[in-house]
Amino acid sequence: MNNWPKFLPDPTSCARGFALSISFWLIVSLLWPNAYYYSYGFSRRYWYTMRSSDFQAVITFAWLCQILLFAFYHWGLTKLAEWVEIRRHNQQPPTVSAWQHWREGVIAFLTLPAAIVMGIPAISIFMLPVNRSSGALIALILGTALASAYLYHFRFAKLLKIILKFLGIFYADLLKIFELLLVPVVTGTPFFLLTIATAQILPKQLLPLTTFFLVVCVLLSAIVGYAALQYWSAHLVNWAAMWWPAESPGHSRIQARKAWKHNTTATSQSFVRHTTSWHLAANDATNLICLNLIASVLGVIGFLLFGESSEWSETQEEILGSAVALVWVALWHFWGWPREVEIARGKPEAKKSQSSAKKKRSPNSNSAPPNPVEQELNQLKATTGMNRMKSVRRSTQPTPEIADWYVFRSGEAKGPYTKLQLWEIQEITARTKVRRGEAEWQRAGEIPELGSYLTQK
Structure with a gap:
């Protein structure tokens, strides 16, 4: 071929x-x-x-x-x-x-x-x-x-996958914008109805104060709605991670989401005490305020360009609406979503400490072990009362390990690798299928000698 x-x-x-x-x-x-x-x-x-x-x-x-x-x-x-x-x-x-x-x-x-x-x-x-x-x-x-x-x-399918992935990200951001706008409408409907019902009773002098309280109540109810969605979405991800097939697409991503602080604490804390849900709700409310400010600014720009809104043509309305939607999506994608991930994962300091600890525990240590003969001589001198000990020298560099390990990925065997390469290149986990030579395929977690070479994901 x-x-x-x-x-x-x-x-x-x-x-x-x-x-x-x-x-x-x-x-x-x-x-x-x-x-x-x-x-x-x-x-x-x-x-x-x-x-x-x-x-x-x-x-x-x-x-x-x-x-x-x-x-x-x-x-x-x-x-x-x-x-x-x-x-x-x-x-x-x-x-x-x-x-x-x-x-x-x-x-x-x-x-x-x-x-x-x-x-x-x-x-x-x-x-x-x-x-x-x-x-x-x-x-x-x-x-x-x-x-x-x-x-x-x-490989048209590979190109199509890239295009669909890009469109998927765009539509996911767009759906998030719809969620940010829809939740205040749903949670604020009772306050709108209450305001309409009491409009005839209250004097006109209290109209500014009533409007102010209405905006505050709608914003607070929206924060509660956002927190409820974030809290139950964590439970939904945890439930989906229990039955999601290991070989199906999205398995690694949903398992990573399950390990986030937002998901791990949702199982042990109630809705009221779940602080990450409220922090995420505050992030959503902040983005909602920014979206409204951007819409107001673009509305002013549209007024300066096209005049009164009643005089706008259908094409001008579509142009302005598309501009507002694109700016909103860009704002959420480059600012709102990274901030949400940071809150949901937890403090970055903890992540750095884990990575540094992992480097300390890394099996990529090529230093030779101590010479066992000189160690035994020092022990004999200690038993006989001698105080002068000879420094223990390192033994000669061991012979390099033979690369005879194979990894089963994407329907085919890849290799051969050494045990260190399994950890550094393939980043095997306990569920990865491996074999040594022509042996049968096994999960890496079932092989004791690979215990220190597993990547925790």
Whole structure:
């Protein structure tokens, strides 16, 4: 495979591309009423009454089927590879998690739309000599398969993952902004209703004071609402960390969140005494105040640019609204969220002390042990009453350790490594699967000699 041309898809990419194209277009051809009635010569009355939603439903159904089909394909190929490995080497291969199967389905699901769009030129070329519907189906399959093979070959899924991760961060920040704005509306509704009910009773001279108390009450109720959300979110994360599969995406992140001070103290403290929840609520309230100030400033800028708000066009309102939303998201992402993480994790001094202690306990100590012969001579001199002891010299540097350890990561064995490299490079934990030489795979926590080389995460 090293001599395979870089501009041509490898056999694995071609196989995946053809499987994706055939699976999709065959399902569409079987379920689309036009193809069914036209191909088999039945009544065409249904074709004239067919709604466009029928075609959209067929396309959507065939698209969703790729997740299940490719998960099944990957599972079947994995079982076949395990059977071959057992027969050839008489050894049980490493187990593949269920997420690895579903991951192939998700990749196929995301690759298919891009493959159809990019395969339009190839489909058009294959369509030129076609005069029948069966030939059109073959042209669709070949054009989409060619584009899919190239997308698999150039790792389109990795690029798509980067894009989706960026969009996920953006939408997560946007949802947090909606939460900051929605909580005061929900918790402050009773105070709004009380103000409206008593507006006719109170004199107009007390209107400024009433408005001031209303704003204060809404802000205080919002802080209580934020604290309640933060407190119960800690319980939700702790509950999810108990059953979240170890090989599934997000497992390491949710376990890290569980180790935060905010989550560890939530199990032993009540809502009223949970100080980190109130600190996080104060951070949310601070961001809420900043958001309102920014909206006011941008509103003034909009007034200077466009005039009265009643005179603004729809385009001007959309421009100003988009500017406000982007500034709010940037404020939360670069200032609000780092501050929230700092509060939830705990004091940074404690983290630094832990890291320094870890360095002191690091097995990366290449100093040679004391010479046992000179130690024994000093002990004999001490028993005979001699006061002059010879300084114990270090023994010669021990022979370097043989790298014969392997780590099972991302469905494949990586190595070989020394025990020190397992700790420094791979950062193994107690749950990491390792083996020595050709031995069976084991959890690193089950091997006593690796006890001091485990990374606590």
